[in-house]
Amino acid sequence: MPNPLEETKEQIQIDTTSSEKDNQNKFIEPQVFYPAVLIVFLITLWVTTFNIISTSHQRTRDSAITSATALVRTYEAQVVRALREIDQALNVVTKSYELNDDNTMLSLLNEWDLLLPDFLFVTSIADADGNVINSTRPFEKHRIADQSYFQQQLEFDQLASSQPWQDPYTKVWKLTFSRRISTPAGDFAGIAFTSVEASYFVSGYEESQLGKQGVLGILGTDGTFRVRRSGQKIVSGEKANFNQLVHGDEELEELEELEELEVRLQDNSWDQIKRYTVASQLYEFPLAVVLGLSEKEQMQGAIELKHVYLLRASAASVALMLLTIIFLRLSLQLKQSRNQALEEHISHAKKVEHLAFHDSLTGLPNRSFFSQLLSHGIAEAKRYERRLALLFLDLDRFKIINDTLGHDAGDELLKEVAHRLSEALRETDTVARLGGDEFVVLLPEMNDEKQLSAVAKKILCAVGKPFHLAGQDLRVTVSIGISVFPIDGEDEQTLVKNADIAMYHAKEGGKNNFCFYSDELSADSLERLALESSLRQAVDRGEFVLHYQEKHDLRSGEITGAEALLRWQHPTLGLIQPMQFLPLAEETGLIIPIGKWAIEAACKQANKWAEEGLPPRCISVNLTERQFTDAQLLDDIADILQRTAINPAQLELEITESLLLRNFERALKTLSRIKDLGVRIAIDNFGTSYTSLSTLDKFHFDTLKIDGSVIRDIANQPSDKELTEAIISVGRTMAMTIVAEGVETQEQAEFLLNSSCDQVQGFYYDKPTPPSLTNARTNE
Amino acid sequence: MNNKKRLNRLLKFALIATCCFVASARGEVVIVVPADSPISSLSKAQVAKIFLGKSRRFPDGSKALPLNQSEGNLERDAFYQLVSGKSPAQVKAHWSKLIFTGRGQPPREAPSNNAVKQLLTSHRVNISYIDRSTADESVKIVVLK
Numbered sequence: 001m002p003n004p005l006e007e008t009k010e011q012i013q014i015d016t017t018s019s020e021k022d023n024q025n026k027f028i029e030p031q032v033f034y035p036a037v038l039i040v041f042l043i044t045l046w047v048t049t050f051n052i053i054s055t056s057h058q059r060t061r062d063s064a065i066t067s068a069t070a071l072v073r074t075y076e077a078q079v080v081r082a083l084r085e086i087d088q089a090l091n092v093v094t095k096s097y098e099l100n101d102d103n104t105m106l107s108l109l110n111e112w113d114l115l116l117p118d119f120l121f122v123t124s125i126a127d128a129d130g131n132v133i134n135s136t137r138p139f140e141k142h143r144i145a146d147q148s149y150f151q152q153q154l155e156f157d158q159l160a161s162s163q164p165w166q167d168p169y170t171k172v173w174k175l176t177f178s179r180r181i182s183t184p185a186g187d188f189a190g191i192a193f194t195s196v197e198a199s200y201f202v203s204g205y206e207e208s209q210l211g212k213q214g215v216l217g218i219l220g221t222d223g224t225f226r227v228r229r230s231g232q233k234i235v236s237g238e239k240a241n242f243n244q245l246v247h248g249d250e251e252l253e254e255l256e257e258l259e260e261l262e263v264r265l266q267d268n269s270w271d272q273i274k275r276y277t278v279a280s281q282l283y284e285f286p287l288a289v290v291l292g293l294s295e296k297e298q299m300q301g302a303i304e305l306k307h308v309y310l311l312r313a314s315a316a317s318v319a320l321m322l323l324t325i326i327f328l329r330l331s332l333q334l335k336q337s338r339n340q341a342l343e344e345h346i347s348h349a350k351k352v353e354h355l356a357f358h359d360s361l362t363g364l365p366n367r368s369f370f371s372q373l374l375s376h377g378i379a380e381a382k383r384y385e386r387r388l389a390l391l392f393l394d395l396d397r398f399k400i401i402n403d404t405l406g407h408d409a410g411d412e413l414l415k416e417v418a419h420r421l422s423e424a425l426r427e428t429d430t431v432a433r434l435g436g437d438e439f440v441v442l443l444p445e446m447n448d449e450k451q452l453s454a455v456a457k458k459i460l461c462a463v464g465k466p467f468h469l470a471g472q473d474l475r476v477t478v479s480i481g482i483s484v485f486p487i488d489g490e491d492e493q494t495l496v497k498n499a500d501i502a503m504y505h506a507k508e509g510g511k512n513n514f515c516f517y518s519d520e521l522s523a524d525s526l527e528r529l530a531l532e533s534s535l536r537q538a539v540d541r542g543e544f545v546l547h548y549q550e551k552h553d554l555r556s557g558e559i560t561g562a563e564a565l566l567r568w569q570h571p572t573l574g575l576i577q578p579m580q581f582l583p584l585a586e587e588t589g590l591i592i593p594i595g596k597w598a599i600e601a602a603c604k605q606a607n608k609w610a611e612e613g614l615p616p617r618c619i620s621v622n623l624t625e626r627q628f629t630d631a632q633l634l635d636d637i638a639d640i641l642q643r644t645a646i647n648p649a650q651l652e653l654e655i656t657e658s659l660l661l662r663n664f665e666r667a668l669k670t671l672s673r674i675k676d677l678g679v680r681i682a683i684d685n686f687g688t689s690y691t692s693l694s695t696l697d698k699f700h701f702d703t704l705k706i707d708g709s710v711i712r713d714i715a716n717q718p719s720d721k722e723l724t725e726a727i728i729s730v731g732r733t734m735a736m737t738i739v740a741e742g743v744e745t746q747e748q749a750e751f752l753l754n755s756s757c758d759q760v761q762g763f764y765y766d767k768p769t770p771p772s773l774t775n776a777r778t779n780e
Numbered sequence: 781m782n783n784k785k786r787l788n789r790l791l792k793f794a795l796i797a798t799c800c801f802v803a804s805a806r807g808e809v810v811i812v813v814p815a816d817s818p819i820s821s822l823s824k825a826q827v828a829k830i831f832l833g834k835s836r837r838f839p840d841g842s843k844a845l846p847l848n849q850s851e852g853n854l855e856r857d858a859f860y861q862l863v864s865g866k867s868p869a870q871v872k873a874h875w876s877k878l879i880f881t882g883r884g885q886p887p888r889e890a891p892s893n894n895a896v897k898q899l900l901t902s903h904r905v906n907i908s909y910i911d912r913s914t915a916d917e918s919v920k921i922v923v924l925k
Contacts, residue, residue: 078880078881078882081882082879082880113888117875117879117885117886118850118851118886118888118889119848119851119872119875119879119886119887119889120872120875120876120879120886197872197876199873199876200876200879200880201880203873203876203877203879203880203881204877204880204881
């Protein structure tokens with residue numbers, strides 16, 4: 001059986017899943033998304049960082065190589081020029097000497113500025129035997145025949161250079177260069193030579209270009225450093241591997257203008273410092289220039305940069321991770337709250353739906369849901385040509401239970417009944433509550449009367465077991481009416497109506513019973529319909545009358561007022577008592593116009609008495625439950641008060657205790673409003689049902705009417721006496737006017753007088769009579 | 781370490797002080813030009829520039845032909861100390877670099893105060909320095925501003 005609830009559930013579920021899908025499309029799960037983004041960011045960051053670092057390293061390396069090449073070219077040019085100057089100056093000396101071997105020749109040349117500057121150079125002449133014969137300074141040495149620069153000139157006529165040597169006095173390293181002096185015949189006649197401090201050749205060392213750890217030097221092809229400088233440190237005479245430093249590839253010596261110089265990164269053998277090293281061999285001299293840039297110094301900037309970048313990247317990574325964690329947290333919270341909101345939404349929707357389709361008290365399907373279920377069931381039964389049974393249940397005497405045990409107990413009972421019904425039936429059967437104490441049971445695929453009887457008996461049995469309510473065990477019975485589709489009706493309304501009729505019949509047949517519908521039953525119910533229609537007519541035709549029962553002051557015996565009592569003066573049936581038509585009037589709602597009429601008529605009567613010169617009398621009119629809960633009641637009363645111009649204090653409305661118990665808060669509100677109009681309120685039938693004295697405390701009634709049943713057996717029942725006395729004393733304490741109803745004997749009257757009851761009414765004094773009679777009696 | 785350094789510094793200072801004392805005791809170096817030279821006063825910086833190869837001209841635009849005393853002469857060391865504050869080694873390194881890199885030639889040299897005076901009078905050079913005590917009317921002492 002399709003259940004609208006189920007359908008809606010499915011819809012909601014479809015909605016939620018589709019919205020979840022949307023969510024998934026829009027956002028991948030945050031716990032995946034954010035770390036993924038983080039990883040991408042981190043990878044990008046670090047790849048970029050390492051790229052930058054390696055690029056900067058490469059660039060630095062390239063620039064070191066470029067600048068080493070450029071620097072060594074410059075240095076080479078400087079060295080070559082310096083050597084040529086030396087060669088030229090010595091050449092001048094030798095040529096001059098060959099022309100004129102005068103001892104004054106040197107000083108003459110010096111004066112003419114043809115010699116190397118005194119400042120650095122000491123120029124001397126030695127004879128063929130190696131004896132120094134002249135010098136620009138006092139002789140440093142006197143015999144030089146054993147020196148290499150002397151020996152070499154014996155064989156060649158070209159500039160020769162010495163190994164570095166250390167001045168024995170100043171400890172300064174020097175270099176000596178020589179040229180041969182020849183006789184006109186070409187024989188060896190001696191040498192001209194000049195000495196200069198070795199440091200001269202590295203005086204071009206610039207720390208701004210080469211750094212403190214760079215190297216600049218001249219290396220002989222013999223592998224001896226003529227001079228080498230690093231920062232301020234100048235060394236001479238050191239050995240180094242010439243071939244390792246100089247890569248003049250003899251075989252590949254093409255006639256290029258300037259062969260490529262190879263810069264190599266190597267640990268220099270002399271001080272173990274790693275340098276970008278480059279060397280270039282001189283063409284004219286057996287020497288090579290060497291230049292090196294310390295890797296450490298060159299790369300320092302790049303390394304510092306690298307540290308900065310690494311630091312930044314690390315900081316950025318940490319920041320990114322923190323951000324990710326924060327974002328992740330936030331989005332998870334967001335998601336959670338979104339889910340929560342969704343869940344709340346769904347559960348709210350379910351609740352609303354449940355409320356709409358279910359009875360809030362028992363949780364059973366309500367009338368409207370049942371109506372859907374039934375029409376659906378009928379449609380199905382029609383389609384498959386099946387039968388369908390409808391059981392209409394009404395609890396017997398529920399009203400009494402509700403009135404005596406209280407509303408809460410009544411609710412408890414209904415819940416328990418609902419539970420028992422559900423237990424007693426199959427799952428495919430449906431139990432619904434139509435309201436009040438009416439339940440219906442829908443039995444699909446039920447075609448056998450025997451089966452139906454069995455089910456009905458089962459229900460009777462289940463409900464018939466004792467209930468434990470409000471501290472006491474009690475038994476409840478139920479009347480069941482059964483109608484079957486399609487025999488007893490082919491539509492929803494007919495089926496329900498007929499089941500209802502069958503139920504009434506079951507009730508009439510002694511309750512705790514079940515009854516199948518038949519057309520004869522329908523005829524019975526026609527009586528009811530006739531009554532209802534004639535009741536309706538009675539309102540229009542004004543067939544109602546009021547009888548009055550007077551209220552007497554016990555002490556003075558004077559008539560203080562009267563209670564208006566409704567009677568139906570039927571044209572054919574005669575006078576009908578209220579118990580015969582009131583339930584129907586109440587049920588059909590006809591009581592509203594009837595009641596309204598009664599109040600107005602009573603008020604008019606009060607006026608009439610006043611006109612007749614009688615002392616003002618208080619008129620009491622009873623209010624039924626339907627009247628009391630009618631939304632128009634207050635307006636109607638106000639309207640009547642205005643129209644009749646009666647003093648509102650002359651009108652007293654009587655309500656029963658049970659009426660208050662239905663909806664206490666609302667009842668109190670209504671009572672207060674009535675009272676605000678100036679109308680008196682009496683609590684009627686007091687002492688008959690379950691009453692909390694606190695009720696009296698909550699609202700101040702003007703009058704308390706003790707029910708006739710309470711005082712009936714006063715003579716024989718001491719407990720009744722006590723009860724009456726107690727009620728009276730409570731009423732007095734609350735400053736209520738206490739009226740005893742149903743006083744029938746003198747004994748009762750005397751007792752009430754002694755108990756300080758204020759007023760009485762009853763057969764002992766008079767019977768309810770039409771107003772004309774009342775008048776007559778009073779006049780007597 | 782620190783103490784040793786401090787001691788070294790102290791010793792150096794003492795040595796320099798002694799040298800200065802000896803120099804001043806021996807006499808004072810004065811800048812001299814030929815007696816008929818229009819130059820009468822120069823600043824230390826102007827003199828230093830000429831003798832360190834950084835300038836070839838006097839402030840008035842005329843050509844400067846400086847003459848040094850020979851290496852080892854006390855006058856030379858005192859002179860450079862006076863005008864440039866450089867030690868003999870620093871002066872030598874300076875000139876080495878200038879000569880080696882081809883940027884200049886050092887002044888000619890004369891072995892003694894008298895040789896200086898002679899060269900000045902012969903107008904082969906036009907500025908030098910001598911010990912004050914050897915100054916005479918053959919040369920003009922330049923006032924140092």
